[in-house]
Amino acid sequence: MKKMMTLGPKGTYSEIASNTFIKNLNLDVSLEFKHSIDACFSTVFDYLVVPIENSSDGFIQRTLDLLALSNAYITHDLTLPISFKLISNIPLDEVTSIYVQFKAQNQCLDILNTLGKKLIITESNTESLDKHLLDFNSAAIIPSHLLASSNYVVNAVEDYKNNETRFILIENNLNLETTSLLYKVSMCIIPFDDKPGLLSDILFLFSKEKINLSSIMSRPTKEKIGSYTFFLDFLLEKDKLESLFCELEKLKERFHYKLLGIY
């Protein structure tokens, strides 16, 4: 049976996203959980589901970095509403520390700043719950759907009420069978050298081709200060992909580009 990897343990939003992909795409897979986004990327998989972007805290930087290094491609995406609750066994002013997942932390800053407690950062929301259950004096921020028999519960502790996260399905081959005429393309561009006008040349190319960029992000190449990889998402009409690649090829002395997915 084919394997789908995602961030676990069971109970994460990544599990809900995986089950939604399985249902919507009618996939016959066994779902396996890994303890971190790094561990998800470093195992052999047929399908991988990871969070990529949150509406209030932006891109999940580790996902972008690992995607750029991976030989697999985004083939689908979906967005889920995300809500958190804060739980504890003792009154909040008495708790010594709060378990919170690294991305959930920045979605719940108001309450965390108000409480001013020591934070213990975890890799997943389920890990926050599991660790809290072993630590009586702690509290935890966990997804609203996770059940825990806690004495104190504060619901909807996310800073923004329409909080949502986009998840991607990654496969080992490009999805060339998309039926829609307009699809999303994700790509990264790695400049060979930091020269004036490079970013404007890239943007000019997209504007000349009348391609609607929906996001542009930079991440350090980690080689030296000031050296960046640019991540682009855009909408493209099916018949324009070839001409875009021709245009990109013309600039190939200036940068290297990598297709991250079509979906």
Ligand SMILES: O=C(O)C(=O)C[C@]1(C(=O)O)C=C[C@@H](O)C=C1
């Ligand atoms: O820990 C989880 O529940 C996850 O699926 C991870 C994750 C993330 O890293 O963005 C997913 C959705 C929320 O934004 C918070 C956590």
